[in-house]
Amino acid sequence: MNATPLAPRRALVSGASISGLTTACWLTRHGFEVTVVERAPHLRPGGHALDVRGPALEVAARMGVLTTLRDRSTKLTGISVVDAAGQEIFRSTESTLTGGRLDSPDVEILRDDLCDVLHGAVGPRVEYLFGDSIASLIQDASGVDVTFVTATPRRFDLVIGADGLGSAVRRIAFGPDEQFVRPFGDLYVATFGMPNFLGLERWQVMHQQPDTVGALVMGLRKDVDARTYLGFNAPEGIDQGSRDIDAQKRLLADRCAGAGWVIPEIVEHMLRATDFHFYSLSQVRMDRWSCGRVVLVGDAGYAVSLGTGQATSVAMVGAYVLAGELAAHKDDLVGGIASYEATLRAYVTRNQDIALEQNSRLDAPAGEGEAALTGSIPDFGALTLPFALETYEGVKRPR
Numbered sequence: 166m167n168a169t170p171l172a173p174r175r176a177l178v179s180g181a182s183i184s185g186l187t188t189a190c191w192l193t194r195h196g197f198e199v200t201v202v203e204r205a206p207h208l209r210p211g212g213h214a215l216d217v218r219g220p221a222l223e224v225a226a227r228m229g230v231l232t233t234l235r236d237r238s239t240k241l242t243g244i245s246v247v248d249a250a251g252q253e254i255f256r257s258t259e260s261t262l263t264g265g266r267l268d269s270p271d272v273e274i275l276r277d278d279l280c281d282v283l284h285g286a287v288g289p290r291v292e293y294l295f296g297d298s299i300a301s302l303i304q305d306a307s308g309v310d311v312t313f314v315t316a317t318p319r320r321f322d323l324v325i326g327a328d329g330l331g332s333a334v335r336r337i338a339f340g341p342d343e344q345f346v347r348p349f350g351d352l353y354v355a356t357f358g359m360p361n362f363l364g365l366e367r368w369q370v371m372h373q374q375p376d377t378v379g380a381l382v383m384g385l386r387k388d389v390d391a392r393t394y395l396g397f398n399a400p401e402g403i404d405q406g407s408r409d410i411d412a413q414k415r416l417l418a419d420r421c422a423g424a425g426w427v428i429p430e431i432v433e434h435m436l437r438a439t440d441f442h443f444y445s446l447s448q449v450r451m452d453r454w455s456c457g458r459v460v461l462v463g464d465a466g467y468a469v470s471l472g473t474g475q476a477t478s479v480a481m482v483g484a485y486v487l488a489g490e491l492a493a494h495k496d497d498l499v500g501g502i503a504s505y506e507a508t509l510r511a512y513v514t515r516n517q518d519i520a521l522e523q524n525s526r527l528d529a530p531a532g533e534g535e536a537a538l539t540g541s542i543p544d545f546g547a548l549t550l551p552f553a554l555e556t557y558e559g560v561k562r563p564r
């Protein structure tokens with residue numbers, strides 16, 4: 166007797182960044198009809214470099230994009246640390262602050278380059294709703310009714326929140342941010358692009374004023390914009406409720422007033438930046454990542470935070486497992502979601518715990534001079550956890 170083929174299942178993914186695009190890619194390969202809704206009017210530009218490590222390298226290989234990622238990686242050659250007068254006080258050609266050891270097998274790549282490569286892997290079968298956002302979700306036993314800020318209402322078999330630290334899906338389906346987003350440390354950071362006025366080639370330069378402000382500039386080529394982290398410590402905390410970018414820029418400019426090195430010039434460029442992104446170092450901790458047919462992936466459900474450089478890898482592994490478990494459970498979507506949570510939970514929790522341990526280590530007095538600077542470059546490779554990736558039925562490696 167011939168089995169009746171299953172009707173394609175319709176999935177809505179909120180967010181077109183690392184976890185959303187990886188999820189969309191794998192769901193499409195597993196036969197889902199996928200719609201991606203992204204708040205930005207196109208793939209969101211900006212961000213510093215991200216790292217693809219450990220099991221995420223294998224996810225990338227199975228997507229057929231690992232060689233492209235390596236080709237487009239930052240290929241940094243080192244870092245200088247400078248004092249307020251711009252004098253170099255430390256230099257390494259073995260490690261950088263963003264990527265760790267330069268001889269590691271990991272891939273460090275600009276965030277928007279990674280999105281571009283993942284977007285290419287998704288292919289033409291996915292529908293995108295750019296410049297829109299989910300407004301409401303109402304689910305019953307067989308599906309989820311979704312309204313959008315702009316698009317007409319639609320019904321899906323499941324909804325996946327891949328919309329980052331400030332996830333709208335999490336807020337709508339699970340509750341306010343305060344319940345789940347845990348700032349740790351007191352560091353607030355902005356990333357943005359600016360002219361490479363320091364003339365850096367595959368090099369990064371950092372200046373840090375103890376317990377106040379710091380900047381890390383990375384230049385890949387003289388004719389290409391540099392990427393900057395500009396951040397400050399605020400032990401008293403700040404009100405992050407506002408998404409008003411101009412207000413965030415003014416706050417950062419105020420905090421940087423009087424800072425040394427070329428920070429005043431960096432602030433001028435920051436005020437004009439169109440790819441400005443501001444956030445606090447935070448984790449998302451949740452007892453459950455799903456609620457019926459609504460499920461979270463990546464930073465939305467389990468942001469690890471900047472400290473260990475693992476957030477992107479955990480997001481890619483999470484997306485791969487979610488899509489695979491959904492496919493493996495065929496028409497039992499809720500069973501697939503439960504299996505995703507069970508498969509991933511220990512890996513995510515351990516990564517988050519390591520980030521907390523790492524953060525308290527960095528908070529501790531680190532000695533003086535070069536020893537302190539060397540000690541602040543984490544060995545990201547040693548912090549990378551293994552994860553045994555299942556080969557999901559029907560998944561073939563692209564040739």
Ligand SMILES: Cc1cc2nc3c(=O)[nH]c(=O)nc-3n(C[C@H](O)[C@H](O)[C@H](O)COP(=O)(O)OP(=O)(O)OC[C@H]3O[C@@H](n4cnc5c(N)ncnc54)[C@H](O)[C@@H]3O)c2cc1C
Nearest residue numbers: 180182183184204212213298328329333463464476477480
């Ligand atoms: C612009 C930007 C710059 C970043 N820069 C850095 C960096 O320099 N260093 C670093 O370590 N990490 C950075 N990150 C975070 C990093 O990408 C993640 O920690 C990690 O890669 C996991 O990615 P994610 O896809 O789960 O979440 P994110 O990468 O945060 O992606 C979330 C996506 O959802 C979209 N979105 C948000 N709200 C909605 C909504 N309501 N409806 C629809 N779409 C929505 C966002 O525009 C974004 O495309 C940045 C993220 C962004 C969005």
